[in-house]
Amino acid sequence: MLSPAFLSKLRSLLPAHCVLNEREDLVPFESDGLAAYRNTPDVVVLPENEAQVAAILKLCHAEKVAVVARGAGTGLAAGALPVDGAVLLVLAKLNRIRAIDPLARTAVVEPGVRNLAISEAVAQHGLYYAPDPSSQIACSIGGNVAENSGGVHCLKYGLTVHNILKLRALTIEGELLEVGSDALDAPGYDLLALMTGSEGMLAVITEVTVKLLPRPQRAQVVLAAFDDVAQAGAAVGNIIAAGVVPAGLEMMDRLAIQAAEAFVHAGYPMAEALLLCEVDGVNEEVSDDIFTVRRVLEASGATEIRTADSEEARLKFWAGRKAAFPAVGRLAPDYYCMDGTIPRAQLPHVLRRIGEMSEEFGLRVANVFHAGDGNLHPLILFDANQPGELEKAETFGGRILELCVEVGGTITGEHGVGLEKINQMCTQFTTPELVRFHEVKAAFDPDRLLNPGKAVPELHRCAEWGAMHVHGGQLPHPELPRF
Amino acid sequence: MQDAIIERIRAAFETESPLIIQGGGSKTFYGNADEGEVLSTRTLTGVVDYQPKELVLTARAGTPLAEIEALLADSGQMLAFEPPHFGGRATLGGAIAAGLSGPRRPYAGAARDFVLGVRIVDGTGQPLRFGGQVIKNVAGYDVSRLMAGALGTLGVLTEVSLKVLPKPAAEVTLQFELNEAAAIHTMNEWAGQPLPLSATSWHAGLLAVRLSGAASAVHAAQVKLGGEQLRDADAFWQRLRDQTTPFFERRPLWRLAVKSSAPPLNLGDAQWIEWGGAVRWLARDLPVKTLRETAQTAGGHATLFRGDAPVDGVFPPLAPAMATLHRALKQRFDPRGILNRGRMYREF
Numbered sequence: 040m041l042s043p044a045f046l047s048k049l050r051s052l053l054p055a056h057c058v059l060n061e062r063e064d065l066v067p068f069e070s071d072g073l074a075a076y077r078n079t080p081d082v083v084v085l086p087e088n089e090a091q092v093a094a095i096l097k098l099c100h101a102e103k104v105a106v107v108a109r110g111a112g113t114g115l116a117a118g119a120l121p122v123d124g125a126v127l128l129v130l131a132k133l134n135r136i137r138a139i140d141p142l143a144r145t146a147v148v149e150p151g152v153r154n155l156a157i158s159e160a161v162a163q164h165g166l167y168y169a170p171d172p173s174s175q176i177a178c179s180i181g182g183n184v185a186e187n188s189g190g191v192h193c194l195k196y197g198l199t200v201h202n203i204l205k206l207r208a209l210t211i212e213g214e215l216l217e218v219g220s221d222a223l224d225a226p227g228y229d230l231l232a233l234m235t236g237s238e239g240m241l242a243v244i245t246e247v248t249v250k251l252l253p254r255p256q257r258a259q260v261v262l263a264a265f266d267d268v269a270q271a272g273a274a275v276g277n278i279i280a281a282g283v284v285p286a287g288l289e290m291m292d293r294l295a296i297q298a299a300e301a302f303v304h305a306g307y308p309m310a311e312a313l314l315l316c317e318v319d320g321v322n323e324e325v326s327d328d329i330f331t332v333r334r335v336l337e338a339s340g341a342t343e344i345r346t347a348d349s350e351e352a353r354l355k356f357w358a359g360r361k362a363a364f365p366a367v368g369r370l371a372p373d374y375y376c377m378d379g380t381i382p383r384a385q386l387p388h389v390l391r392r393i394g395e396m397s398e399e400f401g402l403r404v405a406n407v408f409h410a411g412d413g414n415l416h417p418l419i420l421f422d423a424n425q426p427g428e429l430e431k432a433e434t435f436g437g438r439i440l441e442l443c444v445e446v447g448g449t450i451t452g453e454h455g456v457g458l459e460k461i462n463q464m465c466t467q468f469t470t471p472e473l474v475r476f477h478e479v480k481a482a483f484d485p486d487r488l489l490n491p492g493k494a495v496p497e498l499h500r501c502a503e504w505g506a507m508h509v510h511g512g513q514l515p516h517p518e519l520p521r522f
Numbered sequence: 523m524q525d526a527i528i529e530r531i532r533a534a535f536e537t538e539s540p541l542i543i544q545g546g547g548s549k550t551f552y553g554n555a556d557e558g559e560v561l562s563t564r565t566l567t568g569v570v571d572y573q574p575k576e577l578v579l580t581a582r583a584g585t586p587l588a589e590i591e592a593l594l595a596d597s598g599q600m601l602a603f604e605p606p607h608f609g610g611r612a613t614l615g616g617a618i619a620a621g622l623s624g625p626r627r628p629y630a631g632a633a634r635d636f637v638l639g640v641r642i643v644d645g646t647g648q649p650l651r652f653g654g655q656v657i658k659n660v661a662g663y664d665v666s667r668l669m670a671g672a673l674g675t676l677g678v679l680t681e682v683s684l685k686v687l688p689k690p691a692a693e694v695t696l697q698f699e700l701n702e703a704a705a706i707h708t709m710n711e712w713a714g715q716p717l718p719l720s721a722t723s724w725h726a727g728l729l730a731v732r733l734s735g736a737a738s739a740v741h742a743a744q745v746k747l748g749g750e751q752l753r754d755a756d757a758f759w760q761r762l763r764d765q766t767t768p769f770f771e772r773r774p775l776w777r778l779a780v781k782s783s784a785p786p787l788n789l790g791d792a793q794w795i796e797w798g799g800a801v802r803w804l805a806r807d808l809p810v811k812t813l814r815e816t817a818q819t820a821g822g823h824a825t826l827f828r829g830d831a832p833v834d835g836v837f838p839p840l841a842p843a844m845a846t847l848h849r850a851l852k853q854r855f856d857p858r859g860i861l862n863r864g865r866m867y868r869e870f
Contacts, residue, residue, distance in 0.1 A: 142710045143783040166714060187660050194657065200664070201635050214843045221821030222779035223627065223800045224671070226837045227848055227866070229634055232667035236660045256716040276575030282598055282688040321716055323738035380656040382576055412657040413576075452658035460661075467661050472650050475854070479663050482850035495662065 041081045041124060045102055049084065049126070052094045057132075059083040068127055071112045071119040072174070073459055075375075075429065080107075080121035085129045089207070089245040092128070096243065097213035099126055105488045106211070108239040110150060110182030113174040115376065116457030118186070118238050118493055125491070130181050133245065136160050144251040145204060145221070150181025150244045154188075157249060166251040169196035172453070173361070181244045187236030189453040191287040194411035195319075196252070198453075200235040207246035208234065211484045216242060233479070238455050239490040241483040258286060258319035260356050261332050263341040264310035268292060269387035271312035274339035275410045276383055278316060281335050283328050287317040288411030289360050292390070295367060295405040295418070296359075302366035305359030308343050314410065315360055317353075360407075364418065367405045371420035374405075375432045378460075379443030380414045380452035392442055393417055400435045402428075414452035415443070441466050456494045464494075465501035473498060523566050523582070524641070524649065524680045530561055531678065531860070532647035540863040543674040545584055548610030549620050551828050553673055554835050556865040563615050566680055571655070574599055578638060578655050580683040583615025590614060594686055602630040602687040606763050615679040621671025624763035625721035625732070628713070628782070628798040634670035636685045642669060642677030645856025655683045668851075674862040675870065676855040690720070690734035692741075695758065696749035698729045702786045705729040706799045710783045713798050717743050721759055724795040725769065732759060762796065769794055772805035774829030776813055781821030789816060803827075814838055835868050 050058050059065060060082040069077045086092045099106050105125035112119055121127050134151035141164035146157055154175040158167040171190035172178055178188070184206065189198045196202070205219035219231040234241055265271040271290055278285065291299065291313045300307045307313055314336070318328040329346060336344050347353040359366075367374055381389050390406060397404045403420040417439055421432040440450040440463040450456070450463040464473065476495040480487065496504075534541050540558030544550070566584040574597035581590055587605055594600055604624025605617040618640070623632045639653030653659060653666030669679060700708060705724040712731070713719060720734035730752060733740045744751075752758060761767045769792075778787065782799040789812075794803040800822075804813070810832040817824035817838075826836040840848060845867075852859070852870045859870050 140783070141714065142707070143781055144710075144714050145781075164714070187664070189658055197631065197635065198658065200667070201631060210843070216843055216847070217841065218844075220779070220823060221781035222823065223782075223797060224621075224632065224779055226823050226825070227840050227844060228676070228851060229621070229668055229671050230844070230847065232634055232664050232670075236664050241663075253714050253716045279577060279688075280575050280597075282691065284688060321718055321735065321739040321742065323742045324718070324736040327736040327738055380658045382573070382578070382656060384573065384576065409658070414658045447654070448656050449654050449659040449661050451661050452656070453660060455660050456662070464661060469651075471648055472652065472662070475644075475650060475665070476662055478854040479665065479851065482847060482854055 041104065045104060046082060048098055049082065049095070052098060053084060053086060053091055057085045057087060057091070059085070068109070068112070068121065068129070071109070071114040071117060073115050073117045073457070076117035076120050076458060078121045078123065080127040081124060083127045083129055085132050087132045089133070089209070092130070092243060092245055093209050093213040093215070095126065095128060096209055096211055099488060100211050100213065100486070103486060103488065105491050106243070107490050108185070108243050110179040110185070111153065111177050113178040114182060114186060114457065115378070115454040116451070116459040118455050118457035118490070120458050122491060128243065131179065137246070139164070141166065145248055146251060147246060147248050148180055149246055151179050154178050154180055154183055161251055165254050167254050168249050169202050169252050170199050180247050180249065184235055184244055184247055185237065185239050186453070186455045189412070189414070191289060191409060194288065195284050195286050200232055202250050203231065203235065203247055204250055205248035206231060206234060206244055208242040208244045210242050211486070211488050219248070221248065236455070238457065238494040240480050240494050241489065243489070255286070255319035256322050257325045258317055258353065259325050259329055260315055260317040260347045260353050261329060261336065262307070262345045262347070262356050263314045263316070263336045264308040264343040265312045265314070265340065266310060266342050268312045268390050270340045271314050272383065272386035272410070274314060274336055274341065277335045277339050278332055281331050283318065283331055285316050285332070285411055286319040287315065288409070289315045290408040290410040291360065291363060292406040294403065295363050295407050298366040298370055298405060299359035299363050302369060303358050303362045305355055307359050310342065315356060363407045367418045367420070370405070371403070372422040372424065375419040375421065375436050377417045377419070377436050377439050378414070378451050378454040379440050379448055380412070381443050381446050381448035383410065383413045385446040385448070389415065389442060389446060393439060396435060396438055400431055402432060402435055409452070412452070413448065437463060458493055461493070461496045461500070462504045464496050465504055470498060473501070524643065526565070527561065527563070527643050527678055527680060528647050528649060531643055531645065534860045535646050535858055538858050538860065540860050543619070543678050543862055545613030545616035546586065546611035548608040548612040549616055552620060553865040554831055554868055556862050558860070558863060561678065563613065563678065563680070566615070569593060570681060577657070577686050578683060579686050580655055580681060581614050582681050583613060583679040585614050587612045587614060587617055595689070598689050599686045600689045601636070601684065603627055603633045603636055604763055605633060606765070609764050609766055614682055618670050618682050619672065619674045619679055625723065625759050625796060628800055629720050630687070634667045637666050637670050637682065638685055639683040640666040640669050640679055641681035642679055644677040645858060645861045649680070650677070653683065657685055673866045675852060675866050676861070678861065692737040693720070693732060693734045693755070694740050694744055695730055695732045695752040695755035696744060696747055697752050698731070698749045699727055700724070700729045701727065702795070706783065706785065706795065709798045712747070717747070722796060722798050723762055725793070730758065769805060770803070774807055775827045776804040776806070777825045777827040778802040778804060778813065778817045778820070779822040780817055784820035787816050787820060789813070810834065837866060840867070
């Protein structure tokens, strides 16, 4: 609990409407997009400018009070979950677009600006901001930087880290950092890369300079059905080997196709796997690429291939994929979305193992796959009202993530670690690597006041979790110290 | 092979003896003078894994870039950041540690953008692995990209995984006679249009623009833009990448990285512009203060790329808060300051 003395100091820094600590005002901030994790914050502050953010941080630093930064609250890994005794710092009111430079193709925005709002604001110049996480209507750019968000187009256009130039950020001491530059690089260490994806653990972002790209002249999508998941997976590699870098390359398995079809009637053929391959760019290049993609899909054993011949048809092809999560949500009272990435060649093996585990746990799984970049989203179906099912789903999900690491992948492709995947960090990294992560944090925040307990597990946590978590009589990491 | 490097660093850590990390030695001119004995990575060679269908290549740090590029070319792929070789036996580790990129950089991305994972040995002799072999990965801080451009001061790279891309099917370079201001404007204007740009250069009144992509797309853009087709264009861009034209033999050679649309800097004629206007090479002896301030006003920074280092070092001094963070990170990765001591900033 925060002391009344601290709360009154906090109130002295901000207008009255910017500090919330009545129970009913706090409830909306209990969780982020991962609602299974909830904790009522002690106090919520909503500063309206950078100076107020700095004042809050200075006070918290002086009083050794922890701070959890939050953007739009759409994160999927409980990264913005309130921490007991901490201030929840909501940056949603810093939502101005400060400058747009059409010639240099940059925009300077505050962290609370929504991802899609940037593209909308620059559309008149024929430009857009490329990273497009599925939550782009709601998610804010500050959160995108904190999570290094991707989207369906990141094989070709990159992640957030590839599409930003400069940050203004405040340390826990309230000191301003200017990271990156208006040029294409900056002197010294690449702190822009280090801070992107750092999950609010290193500093609080107050301004982002983003790069803008010219809108592609044309985008076209091809849909292909397969009666075997492995064949669909091989087709993805064949498209890339043919020299095409698709703008989007998505795959769905049978259960996901059925759910999507029942929900939005996109006209999908029933199949074991469906591929959606979008190419974009200059008009002539799109024509060439569509020809190549169709030829490769045929040679790879597709049972049916359709090309969207109008914008309307293109949007209809995508409608099913974009509705896949809510569609799967109709199949069961709850679902749990995983976010591992694997080398694509491992897809058939990984899907077979997930299928086996699905039987073992007695829980169904629908698979939605950003096939181009290997990012797999298995959706585990369960019923939280059945005693023990949530725990079972979480255990199952954890096993999927460990499988991703085992085949050379990672526990999180785009959602972040947050609190959700903190145990699996023990699987992916060795003790010295985890220690180094803590040391990197300490270089910025020696008192560990920013988002404590998230993203990087304490070593004792790994030891305790490892002890509970024995596979076939063997501890997963015998090199870990046990204490 | 990595074991020998670990042993060597542990021994140097014990005796606090500085080490100069060296691959092919093609970039010894770059950075401040360092001190110590040479630690060579040239025995750490070989491609560990390359799956063209995954667009991922993993190789040991001492592998020559030329070898990697030849292997990629066999599968119609490339390192899209076009790392400079500087006419020497540049290695993968050196390319990533220096973090330098070639003409394609503004349109395809920088060295750091293609780094997916690294293995390093830090300044205590501890081997560590960050990132991985997959394109999307947000587990843990992005220490692998932090290594790109760190000039070996945070650890010796022993293995690097990179994203690679298909080589474009067709490339054409067009030339236009334009003055500096018009060339800068044109480069920026065209980059805002859906054109398959892949490199730009302006020097002595000539703007060169490279187009890359499907043959049909390159042809359409060529028709649209006009200009005169440059013959032997591959050699032209390679000379620019490796700085083997006479312009780059002059000293001092300053690199002013600025906002791409920044108007002419008015620092004299001895200038070569590339990266869509975002890099202005200047072969002229001017007061360091003038150059640093001009670059800063134009949104960027000035580095002495080749020549005798100024008193405050070749790289622009950091703001106090940034300098504090640099020292703190250096302290965690190389507590005794034995790796490339002084190469980036003289104080560490």
